[in-house]
Amino acid sequence: MDLRLTSTPATAAERAAVDGLLGPPPLADGRVASGGHRARARRQQLLPALQALQDRVGWVSPAGLAYVCERLTVPPAEAYGVASFYALLATGPRPATVVHVCDDIVCRVGGAGARCEALRTRVGPGLDEAAPAGNGPPADGARVPAAAGWVPSPCLGRCEQGSAALVQRATADGPALRSLGPAPLEAVLHVLAGGEPLAPAPAMSAPQAARSPRDPGLRLLRRVGLVDPASLDDYRAHGGLEPLRRAIALGPRGVLRELEASRLVGRGGAAFPTAAKWRAVAENPVQPHLVVGNADESEPGTFKDRVLLEADPFAVVEALTVMGVVCGARQGYCYIRGEYPEAEARLRHAVTVARQRGLLGPSLLGSAYAFDLEVRRGAGAYIAGEETALFRSIEGGRAEPRNKPPFPSDAGLFGHPTAVNNIETLLCVLEVLRIGGPAFAAIGTGESTGTRLFCVSGAVERPGVFEFAFGVTLGQVLAAAGGIRSGRRLRAVLLGGAAGSFVGPEALHVELTFEGVRTAGATLGSGVVLALDDTVDAVDCVRRIARFFRDESCGQCVPCRVGTVRQEEALARLAAARPLGSTAAELDRLRDLAESMRDASICGLGQTAAVAVQSALRMGLLPAASERPR
Amino acid sequence: MxxxxxxxxxxxxxxxxxxxxxxxxxxxxxxxxxxxxxxxxxxxxxxxxxxxxxxxxxxxxxxxxxxxxxxxxxxxxxxxxxxxxxxxxxxxxxxxxxxxxxxxxxxxxxxxxxxxxxxxxxxxxxxxxPPLPPTHPRDAAAPGHHGAVLVDGAEACHQPVKDDNPNYVRDYARCILCYKCVEACGTEAQNTFAIAVAGRGFAARISTEYDVPLPDSACVYCGNCIEVCPTGALAFRGEHRMRGEGTWAEERQVVTTTICPYCGVGCNLELHVQDNAVVRVTSPLGHEVTRGNLCVKGRFGFQFVQNRPGEG
Amino acid sequence: MFGAGGGTSSYEEAEACDCVILWGSNARETHPIFFHHVLRGVRRGARLYVVDPRRTASAQWADLWLGIEVGSDIALANAMAREIIRAGLANHAFIARATSGFDAYAAAVEPYTLARAAGDTGVPAEAIRELAHAYARADRAQLCWTLGITEHHNATDNVLALINLALLTGHVGRYGSGLCPLRGQNNVQGGGDMGAIPNKLPGFQDVETDALARARCAELWGVEPPPTRGWHLSEMLEAMDRGELTCAYVIGENPAQSEADQGHAIACLAGLDHLVVQDIFLTRTAELAHVVLPASASWAESEGTVTSSERRVQRVRRALDPPGSARDDIEILCELARRLGCDLGDPRPEAVWDELRRLSPMHRGMSYQRLDQLGGLRWPCPDDAHPGTMFLHERLWADDPAERGAAAPFTPVDFEPPVDVCTAEFPIRLTTGRRLDSFNTGVQTGGYTSPLRRGESLDLAPEECARLGIRDGERVRVVSRRGVLEVPVRADPILRPGLAFMTLHFPDEVATNQLTIDATDPKSGTAEFKATAIRVERLGPAPQGAPAAGGEAG
Missing domain, CATH: 3.10.20.740 (Ubiquitin-like (UB roll))
Known part of the structure; x- marks a missing residue:
């Protein structure tokens, strides 16, 4: 490809960062050069290469970007389009240390609003709050960035800890990303002052798993807190690898039969039958097949996959291996969100160990099956959790979703037939193999089989991941989490995350099954159960959701790109009691926006961007909007 | 046969x-x-x-x-x-x-x-x-963040016209992000990739790397992006000037199809002529040689037959 | 090829083939819209190979680039042929049925081992082998070339070497497989089609041997053209030199600047008894003329047709009123004829075209009406119902020997290095070419402002600049065996040390053709613009420690 690159050379640090990932550059040859298809196929290394720059020097400079482009044969405008898409990549100079302070819906219940206000007072505005923002080419007069800065962040997936932050620090050695959790004001200030981030507290992420004796009803959480997540032997000692052995013995068809009998459906939100998805890939005549684990868990209020990845990473590797065997794939990817550095490290360690021990590679457990797994890190984009957007992200593009059909089973990652599931679903597959499909189907209710993980957070006594057989009611789930925090009254529950809906206390009896919540006009989504008590500013929560969707919209389609802006503006006007026209006109506008976003957006983000807002309006959570026109 | x-x-x-x-x-x-x-x-x-x-x-x-x-x-x-x-x-x-x-x-x-x-x-x-200008320069917007929400009107894409080369101007206040220019500059035709979509959400915009001016980008001035732009965000510099002056009169223009005077590929050109001067060059989308695409010579190299001084 | 002078394939076939070779062609810059078709093929999976001394913009798209020594094309082609034969990849079914002279060819290429070719071309044997295998194994392959093949003293041999490869592998006469010479100007092909070559009447009918064609001319023109070939431009210049040619009428050409060894060309033109120049500008040649006839531009101010590199005849139309007293070429010619005592009437361009259709069978089906309706037609198009011809020589694949017709001959050719040899005194090989935004001597492209244009420069490898102690942008003196000029240097990483590059676009500032050699291919009349031996001299004193420029052998 005839690239035109800036002539400014990359710094030694930048080259070292990129070469560390890609190996040393080939020697120039004045006589022959091979580029073409082979060179362009390296595009999929783009995001890792940009991350290597970001991790090492704290931003993606024009010269650094050009060096990546040269190495990977990527046009710089496209690479910039990718770099400027992801929130964890900076395309302008930034402080070497940046603390991403969560101010999303759950942390707001824990006082994130006040924490950010305190930071504004004591440190200054967040990086992207000060105009102009920290992106763009260095202005002349080269703004010298301070040593450290902070920036408000969408949900970091540490909701059970009450407050969360992510530290991003440019470094030549050691992890560039580290979680802070909990992250009270003092902890954030400590890091901003140059202090080392303290390791995240070994939180009681799964209160059920901490109980002794262990609850025999725990299936997906059965090893959480029990095994050493770094030890394959410990994993094996706790039942690990039995499911894989059984899958190999059964063969792909046998496993599909078990999955069909189990009636397992995906836990990512769409509730699609797993057996049908895998079968479609397994039987697709087009080769090669690929499998993908979607660990880009970014729905605000969701943290269950993080807990599984941190506590039981070998199970994830094993489940993806089973998926590869069944789907006829020799290569798999696990895409894990960038905000989960500890989970990523554990998963990478597990993959390395598994490879060393022959559990990944050309012959699984001595069988004829071959499979290998590559871990990819996200870079700060909720939309990358949408499966087609996730493919594009792995391929080295902007995480823009595309229309379906074609479905991933026909044209997925790199255009190949691909099966993709989230982590909870994958662990369910291990359980199906452990106890058999019919036994799995016997758990739960008629339409919803097996167990489900719930991410209980907000105004409860004991937030965390809870596992229940389907059929449990909302009230029982909240009770298991210790009920509403002391002395307060439940006002509303956000079910399913930002893309879900609010329900009121009258819904406590609702069974949290697919069919049960559907009847209640809600959705299970990613299993979020966010409790809001009567102290919580519901208007603020709804506006934060609107802001979230606006910030996370990829910008491709008009209904979502502009509609999320107009929705946020209308809510701001309502909150300020300055409706355009009348309140009724604003409500009309919001309803029209909701309908067109739901009907005409490309992907689930736009399609659900107004669901929570509309449910809040229906429940009367927005007082200004409840006033009918005089 | x-x-x-x-x-x-x-x-x-x-x-x-x-x-x-x-x-x-x-x-x-x-x-x-x-x-x-x-x-x-x-x-x-x-x-x-x-x-x-x-x-x-x-x-x-x-x-x-x-x-x-x-x-x-x-x-x-x-x-x-x-x-x-x-x-x-x-x-x-x-x-x-x-x-x-x-x-x-x-x-x-x-x-x-x-x-x-x-x-x-x-x-x-x-x-x-009423459409309002954005609070931050659009080219500097960080992904995942935006400025204060406006309550006096609708945030819009208004921004200054990018006028950085002698051949054409980019007025992104008119851009609806249809991606056509990116596709035409990219895999669908030209494969130069001088522009791409940068940023995300409402701050998504068509941009060179780091918003460098076109002469510092990979742009080869084929103008295939102008050809496909549906809103006039991309325009010949002369057209932009004439529209500003109020002298642009499409109803008086005559379009003549002919063949490019340069290399031997034989690209079809449509010369848009107003007052005996070529004011715009396009290519028929339906012709199998060009599919609407030209190179810089075909698109802009018509001045040698004009008596008026070059645009500049 | 094998008779008619035109590319065998159409552009769309580049989209449908498995392998494209650009040989001596930087189509990305010189034929950008053709390259679009190549890229569509590449996007569909076709492999692209580029043979070019420079790692050009085209080469940067290639799956494999072979940076050969300037002028070593035949060494490469013959070695590829030997490799294809030895590897059992020759298409013997095709060779047996449709070609002649294979055995002599096979014997002729036998000495061209990969090792020898690696020595002659500078390209590793493995790369040559890869290219040979890729071309031979492809189901459909396009072999395209431009001036990198034809601007050599042995241009015709170069072309024959490529044709031999196509015959050897059967990559001709099928959809997707063919030979594609890309024409440098919008109507070079049309000029040949119309008979503006020394030995052809319109439609590539041989003036010396085709009595029927001559008779057709006689019938229409009232006079039979003499059955003797004329001169091509280089021969004309030689004839001027000898004093044999004393009067010239130049229409729309600028030989004072476009010919190799410019000083010599100007001397020849200036020495004429009478020079008439008909052009849209007062070119350098026109400045030498006794009479200048201001013409309307053939482009945008005139009606007519042109023919493209895929043999597509298309209409050009008038969009603008010509300036001042400029008149249409046809009008001037007819007026001149009238003054010379021959009334040709006052024909419209369409009438002239219809006369041509009567003379040239391959154009017969191309009425203006059909050309308008169908977006042009590709010759041959013998009658009004004929759809035009996508690719030539399909007959070679016919089962019926009668339909197959004459066998296509292999023509063994031998490698001869360029005439202007590099020595210790002239150690650097200068080659010439075009840039994307400029055209030939810049007469037309000088009229518009291009942000890409940087003016003339001597492009050298950055390593060479460093070795010679020359800064980027520094003006240097360039000396060849024929001339000397000054030009700024530009360091360009697409060049290797020992190789330099200039264009011919800015002759008024830098007359590159003062350096070039007029060693000319005897058959095509093209000079060896592509291979000049030069040395580079710094104008100022050499910086401390830097070796004296140019003096040592490369």
């Missing part, structure tokens, strides 16, 4: 559009079916010569059994599909797309059909309040 391998005759697929059966060759899109049925379907990001990106969503239709509306421009017809193009849902989404665009982008140089559609769907461009 001249043969190219004959394609296997396409099978016909039958669907229904607004109740009437329509048979189209397999692989046709719903838009093809609608057009065959004589139904005027609005499109903005669609162009025959480019792979559909279905980003604008103004062509959505209702397909029986589909949870959401589907973009007609890219969805292949399947046998038995029942398509509705004028339901309440369709009309609402089309109206909203037009209102949302009109509230954020200057559309006065868009194709005349757009005005017709705005009228047909009863779109009220002022519905979301």
């Amino acid at each position: 001249t043969a190219r391998p004959l394609p296997i005759p396409p099978r016909l697929v039958t669907c229904s559009v607004d109740g009437a059966p329509v048979a189209v060759p397999q692989g046709s899109t719903l838009l093809d079916a609608c057009r065959q049925a004589g139904i005027d379907t609005p499109t903005l990001c669609y162009l025959e010569t480019l792979a559909p990106v279905n980003a604008c969503r103004v062509c959505v239709v209702e397909v029986e059994g589909s949870r959401t509306l589907v973009p007609a421009c890219s969805r292949p017809v399947e046998p038995g599909m029942a398509v509705r193009t004028d339901t309440e849902r369709v009309r609402l989404s089309r109206r909203l797309v037009l209102e949302l665009l009109a509230s954020s982008v200057t559309l006065d140089r868009a194709a005349p059909e757009l005005r017709r559609w705005i009228e047909r769907y009863g779109a009220d461009p002022g519905r979301f309040g």
Whole structure:
């Protein structure tokens, strides 16, 4: 490809960062050069290469970007389009240390609003709050960035800890990303002052798993807190690898039969039958097949996959291996969100160990099956959790979703037939193999089989991941989490995350099954159960959701790109009691926006961007909007 | 005797559009079916010569059994599909797309059909309040963050015209992000990739790397982006100047098709002539040699026959 | 090829083939829209190979680039042929049925081992082998070339070497497989089609041997053209030199600047008894003329046709009124004829075209009306119902020997290095070419502002600049065996040390053709613009420690 690159050379640090990932550059040859298809196929290394720059020097400079482009044969405008898409990549100079302070819906219940206000007072505005923002080419007069800065962040997936932050620090050695959790004001200030981030507290992420004796009803959480997540032997000692052995013995068809009998459906939100998805890939005549684990868990209020990845990473590797065997794939990817550095490290360690021990590679457990797994890190984009957007992200593009059909089973990652599931679903597959499909189907209710993980957070006594057989009611789930925090009254529950809906206390009896919540006009989504008590500013929560969707919209389609802006503006006007026209006109506008976003957006983000807002309006959570026109 | 391998005759697929059966060759899109049925379907990001990106969503239709509306421009017809193009849902989404665009982008140089559609769907461009400039420079917006939410009107894409080269100007306040220019500069035609979509969400914009001026970018001034721009965001510099002066008069222009005077490829040029001067050069989309694409010489190298001094 | 002078394939076939070789062609810059078709092929999976001394913009798209020594094309082609034969990849079925002279060819290429070719071309044997195998194994392959093949003293041999490869592998006469010489100007092909070459009447009918064609001319023109070939431009210049040619009428050409060894060309033109120049500008040649006839531009101010590199005849139309007293070429010619006592009437361009259709069978089906309706037609198009011809020589694949017709001959050729040899005194090989935004001597492209244009420069490898102690942008003196000029240096990483590059676009500032050699291919009349031996001298004193420029052998 005839690239035109800036002539400014990359710094030694930048080259070292990129070469560390890609190996040393080939020697120039004045006589022959091979580029073409082979060179362009390296595009999929783009995001890792940009991350290597970001991790090492704290931003993606024009010269650094050009060096990546040269190495990977990527046009710089496209690479910039990718770099400027992801929130964890900076395309302008930034402080070497940046603390991403969560101010999303759950942390707001824990006082994130006040924490950010305190930071504004004591440190200054967040990086992207000060105009102009920290992106763009260095202005002349080269703004010298301070040593450290902070920036408000969408949900970091540490909701059970009450407050969360992510530290991003440019470094030549050691992890560039580290979680802070909990992250009270003092902890954030400590890091901003140059202090080392303290390791995240070994939180009681799964209160059920901490109980002794262990609850025999725990299936997906059965090893959480029990095994050493770094030890394959410990994993094996706790039942690990039995499911894989059984899958190999059964063969792909046998496993599909078990999955069909189990009636397992995906836990990512769409509730699609797993057996049908895998079968479609397994039987697709087009080769090669690929499998993908979607660990880009970014729905605000969701943290269950993080807990599984941190506590039981070998199970994830094993489940993806089973998926590869069944789907006829020799290569798999696990895409894990960038905000989960500890989970990523554990998963990478597990993959390395598994490879060393022959559990990944050309012959699984001595069988004829071959499979290998590559871990990819996200870079700060909720939309990358949408499966087609996730493919594009792995391929080295902007995480823009595309229309379906074609479905991933026909044209997925790199255009190949691909099966993709989230982590909870994958662990369910291990359980199906452990106890058999019919036994799995016997758990739960008629339409919803097996167990489900719930991410209980907000105004409860004991937030965390809870596992229940389907059929449990909302009230029982909240009770298991210790009920509403002391002395307060439940006002509303956000079910399913930002893309879900609010329900009121009258819904406590609702069974949290697919069919049960559907009847209640809600959705299970990613299993979020966010409790809001009567102290919580519901208007603020709804506006934060609107802001979230606006910030996370990829910008491709008009209904979502502009509609999320107009929705946020209308809510701001309502909150300020300055409706355009009348309140009724604003409500009309919001309803029209909701309908067109739901009907005409490309992907689930736009399609659900107004669901929570509309449910809040229906429940009367927005007082200004409840006033009918005089 | 001249043969190219004959394609296997396409099978016909039958669907229904607004109740009437329509048979189209397999692989046709719903838009093809609608057009065959004589139904005027609005499109903005669609162009025959480019792979559909279905980003604008103004062509959505209702397909029986589909949870959401589907973009007609890219969805292949399947046998038995029942398509509705004028339901309440369709009309609402089309109206909203037009209102949302009109509230954020200057559309006065868009194709005349757009005005017709705005009228047909009863779109009220002022519905979301008067368009306001963004609070931050759009090219510096960080992904995942935005400035204070405005309550006095609708945040818009207004920004200064980018006038950084002698050949054409980029007025992104008119850009609806249809992706056509990116596609034409990229894999669909030119493969130069001087521009791409940068940023995300409402701050997504067409940009060179780090917003460098075009002369510092990979741009080779083929102008294939101008050719496909539906809103006048990209324009010949002369046209931009004449429009500013009020001397641009399309009704007085005569378009003559001829062949490029340079290399031996034989590209078709359409010379738009006003007052005995070439004011714009295009290429016919339907011609198999160019498919609407030219190089810098064909697009801009016409000055040697003009007596007036070069644009500059 | 094999008779008619035109590319065998159409552009769209580049989209449908498995392998494209650009040989001596930087189509990305010189034929950008053709390259679009190549890229569509590449996007569909075709492999692209580029043979070019420079790692050009085209080469940067290639799956494999072979940076050969300037002028070593035949060494490469013959070695590829030997490798293809030895590897059992020759298409013997095709060779047996449709070609002649294979055995002699096979014997002729036998000495061209990969090792020898590696020595002659500078390209590793493995790369040559890869290219040979890729071309031979492809189901459909396009072999395209431009001036990198034809601007050599042995241009015709170069072309024959490529044709031999196509015959060897059967890559001709099928959809997707063919030979594609890309024409440098919008109507070079049309000029040949119309008979503006020394030995052809319109439609490539041989003036010396085709009595029927001559008779057709006689019938229409009232006079039979003499059955003797004329001169091509280089021969004309030689004839001027000898004093044999004393009067010239130059229409729309600028030989004072476009010919190799410019000083010599100007001397020849200036020495004429009478020089008439008909052009749209007062070119350098026109400045030498006794009479200048201001013409309307053939482009945008005139009606007519041109023919493209895929043999597509297309209409050009008038869009503008010509300036001042400029008149249409046809009008001037007819007026001149009238003054010379021959009334040709006052024909419209369409009437002239219809006369041509009567003379040239391959154009017969191309009425203006059909050309308008069908977006042009590709010759041959013998009658009004004929759709035009996508690719030539399909007959070679016919089962019926009668239909197959005459066998296509292999023509063994031998490698001869360029005439202007590099020595210790002239150690650097200068080659010439075009840039994207400029055209030939810049007469037309000088009229518009291009942000890409940087003016003339001597492009050298950055390593060479460093070795010679020359800064980027520094003006240097360039000396060849024929001339000397000054020009700024530009360091360009697409060049290797020992190789330099200039264009011919800015002759008024830098007359590159003062350096070039007029060693000319005897058959085509093209000079060896592509291979000049030069040395580079610094104008100022050499910086401390830097070796004296140019003096040592490369």
